[in-house]
Structures are given as C-alpha cells and as structure tokens.
Amino acid sequence: xxxxxxxxxxxxxxxxxxxxxxxxxxxxxxxxxxxxxxxxxxxxxxxxxxxxxxxxxxxxxxxxxxxxxxxxxxxxxxxxxxxxxxxxxxxxxxxxxxxxxxxxxxxxxxxxxxxxxxxxxxxxxxxxxxxxxxxxxxxxxxxxxxxxxxxxxxxxxxxxxxxxxxxxxxxxxxxxxxxxxxxxxxxxxxxxxxxxxxxxxxxxxxxxxxxxxxxxxxxxxxxxxxxxxxxxxxxxxxxxxxxxxxxxxxxxxxxxxxxxxxxxxxxxxxxxxxxxxxxxxxxxxxxxxxxxxxxxxxxxxxxxxxxxxxxxxxxxxxxxxxxxxxxxxxxxxxxxxxxxxxxxxxxxxxxxxxxxxxxxxxxxxxxxxxxxxxxxxxxxxxxxxxxxxxxxxxxxxxxxxxxxxxxxxx
Numbered sequence: 001x002x003x004x005x006x007x008x009x010x011x012x013x014x015x016x017x018x019x020x021x022x023x024x025x026x027x028x029x030x031x032x033x034x035x036x037x038x039x040x041x042x043x044x045x046x047x048x049x050x051x052x053x054x055x056x057x058x059x060x061x062x063x064x065x066x067x068x069x070x071x072x073x074x075x076x077x078x079x080x081x082x083x084x085x086x087x088x089x090x091x092x093x094x095x096x097x098x099x100x101x102x103x104x105x106x107x108x109x110x111x112x113x114x115x116x117x118x119x120x121x122x123x124x125x126x127x128x129x130x131x132x133x134x135x136x137x138x139x140x141x142x143x144x145x146x147x148x149x150x151x152x153x154x155x156x157x158x159x160x161x162x163x164x165x166x167x168x169x170x171x172x173x174x175x176x177x178x179x180x181x182x183x184x185x186x187x188x189x190x191x192x193x194x195x196x197x198x199x200x201x202x203x204x205x206x207x208x209x210x211x212x213x214x215x216x217x218x219x220x221x222x223x224x225x226x227x228x229x230x231x232x233x234x235x236x237x238x239x240x241x242x243x244x245x246x247x248x249x250x251x252x253x254x255x256x257x258x259x260x261x262x263x264x265x266x267x268x269x270x271x272x273x274x275x276x277x278x279x280x281x282x283x284x285x286x287x288x289x290x291x292x293x294x295x296x297x298x299x300x301x302x303x304x305x306x307x308x309x310x311x312x313x314x315x316x317x318x319x320x321x322x323x324x325x326x327x328x329x330x331x332x333x334x335x336x337x338x339x340x341x342x343x344x345x346x347x348x349x350x351x352x353x354x355x356x357x358x359x360x361x362x363x364x365x366x367x368x369x370x371x372x373x374x375x376x377x378x379x380x381x382x383x384x385x386x387x388x389x390x391x392x393x394x395x396x397x398x399x400x401x402x403x404x405x406x407x408x409x410x
Contacts, residue, residue, distance in 0.1 A: 006117075010132060045357075047103070049351050057107075064335065216350075219378070312376070
C-alpha cells in the first residue's frame with residue numbers, strides 16, 4: 001500500500017509543479033500578451049513566492065492538526081481552481097492575484113508528502129521515497145515545456161492552465177477515494193502522537209538548521225525555475241522549440257539525481273553506516289558538484305551549457321530530496337508537517353528576495369553570471385549548517401510538558 005501512496009504523492013507533486021512551471025515556460029509569450037517587463041515579471045514571481053511562504057507556514061501546522069488526507073485534498077482543490085482562473089485574466093494585475101492564491105495553497109504539497117512518507121516508510125526507505133515523489137518536480141519539468149509549447153501553438157496559452165487544472169481535480173477525486181491513513185505506521189520514530197506548536201518547534205536546533213539550510217538553497221532552485229528559460233531565450237538566443245527540448249533534458253537529469261542519491265543514502269544505511277554519516281556524506285557530494293557545474297555551464301555551445309546545467313540540476317534535486325528527508329529522521333511524523341512548514345516558509349521568503357524580485361532589477365545591469373555563481377555556493381554552507389545542528393541525528397522525544405534537554409536549544 002505504501003507504494004500506491006507514493007505513486008499518488010508523485011502524481012500530485014508533478015501537477016503542483018506543472019502549475020508553477022507554466023509561468024517561466026510561457027514567459028516570452030506572456031510578456032507580449034499581458035505586457036510584462038522584466039521587473040514586472042519578477043514582481044509577479046515575487047507575489048507567488050510571498051504567498052507560497054505564508055502558505056507553508058500555515059499549511060504545515062494544519063496538516064499536523066487535521067491529517068494528510070483532508071489537508072492535502074483541500075489544498076489541491078484550491079490550487080487547481082486558482083490555476084483554472086489564470087485562463088480568465090486580461091491584465092498583469094489579475095494574473096498576479098491568481099498567482100498569489102496558487103502559491104498560498106501549493107504550500108501544502110511538500111509538508112503533506114514528507115508527512116505521508118514519515119507515516120508509511122521505515123527510515124532506510126525514506127530517502128528513496130522522498131526522492132521518488134520529489135522527482136515529480138522533474139517529471140513535470142520534462143513533460144511540461146513541450147506540452148505547453150504544443151498546447152499554445154494549437155489552442156493558445158490559456159489552454160495550458162485549464163489542462164493542468166483538470167488534472168488537479170481528477171487527482172483530488174482519486175486521493176479522497178483511495179488514500180487511507182495508516183493505523184500503525186512502519187517507522188520507529190512515529191510512536192509519539194504529540195504535535196508541536198510553531199513556538200515549540202522553534203525550540204529545537206534541528207528546526208533552525210532545516211530553516212537556515214532552506215534559506216541558503218531554495219533561492220538557487222527558484223532562480224533556475226523562474227529565469228533559466230529567459231536565460232536561454234535572451235542570452236543563448238534559443239527559440240521556443242529549442243527551449244522545449246533543452247529544459248526537459250535538464251529537468252530529467254535532476255529527477256535522476258533525486259532518486260539516485262536517495263537510493264545511495266538508503267544503501268549506506270543498510271550497509272551499517274550511521275544516519276549522520278550516510279546523510280551528510282551524500283549531501284556533501286551534491287554540494288560540491290553544484291558550483292563546479294554552474295561555473296562550467298557559463299559559456300560555450302548550447303549543448304555544452306545544457307549538459308553542465310543538467311549536472312547542476314542533478315546535484316540540486318538530490319540535495320533537496322535528502323534535505324527534505326532529514327526532519328523525518330529526527331522528528332516523529334506528528335510534528336514533521338510543522339517543521340517542514342517552517343523550513344519552507346524561510347526558504348520561500350529568501351527566494352522572494354533573491355530569486356524573484358531582485359533579479360528583475362539586477363539582471364539588466366549585471367547579467368546572470370554573478371547571481372548564478374553566488375547561489376551555487378549556498379549548498380556548501382547548508383551542509384555545514386546541517387552537520388552542526390543535526391549532530392548525531394538523535395531522535396527527538398516529545399513529552400507532554402517537556403522536551404529532551406540534549407536536543408533543545410540552550
């Protein structure tokens with residue numbers, strides 16, 4: 001049953017990211033149709049990120065309180081409605097408003113998926129399971145660009161939003177019909193049933209480590225998500241058809257990274273490595289690859305650039321999957337949603353500033369290179385943070401009125 005659950009998580013993550021990806025893929029067309037400047041495009045991306053951040057903060061807490069099934073179904077229905085309403089807009093202001101609602105509701109996806117994985121999977125399978133559902137980001141990125149290009153060519157850009165919205169509503173119906181919350185979970189970390197308030201979660205250094213790591217890494221990913229299609233269009237001078245094959249290859253490789261390194265971490269655990277050694281070693285390998293790949297991606301032929309960006313995307317998604325897994329290693333599933341929500345909120349706030357709003361003003365002046373190189377070193381900084389805050393990956397014990405003193409921030 002847990003693999004059926006995982007298939008549904010993969011599907012909803014794919015739909016979630018199809019909704020996000022449309023703006024960046026269709027950006028050259030939307031700039032003409034709705035009269036976007038680079039700064040206005042950045043501001044609209046920022047609206048999404050701000051609402052996404054707030055959604056993370058609220059949704060993780062609600063998921064822990066009301067459960068994965070009900071919370072994720074409501075959120076997916078709301079973001080599918082918001083996606084459909086994009087097709088009705090006639091101005092940039094209307095587009096930004098619906099983009100905001102989309103961002104707020106989509107904040108539930110990753111807290112819900114990681115919570116479901118913590119409920120259904122034992123620790124040696126969790127990194128792989130997280131890598132698989134997280135590969136929905138890449139599945140969407142492989143399928144999305146050529147699909148959006150084809151739909152736009154035949155039916156116009158509005159058909160893209162309507163198609164993905166329909167897929168979302170179908171998924172909600174299947175989820176409500178098929179998903180069952182396990183009466184006894186497979187993970188040894190799930191015995192406590194006490195949930196955490198936001199204030200209580202902030203007393204743990206692991207929560208702060210997860211939050212700071214997301215703040216260092218998320219802007220890099222969202223910068224690529226929002227701006228890479230425009231980089232190919234404006235700097236590499238690729239046409240939409242060329243972008244339609246370049247992006248799927250890059251995102252396909254990131255999906256390979258998501259699953260491969262998740263499997264590697266689980267393999268090392270099965271070979272007797274400690275949680276700390278297996279997680280930190282795997283995530284450090286990814287952090288070393290990213291700046292090397294980004295540096296080599298800047299310059300050269302189109303094929304050369306795509307290959308190196310693909311390697312960077314491989315390493316990023318592998319890093320991201322492992323980072324999402326680590327709160328489930330130390331917190332019980334009843335608290336994972338809250339911790340994930342706090343981390344998502346922090347990462348999204350930083351992404352608003354450094355991957356959405358500021359690039360719209362900095363890129364016309366300095367170009368893409370300084371931002372890409374700067375972001376690439378955030379991964380190494382995040383590894384240092386994780387190694388210091390997670391310690392030996394000791395499990396958090398949630399009592400009724402007190403916390404394990406070895407874990408709480410002093």
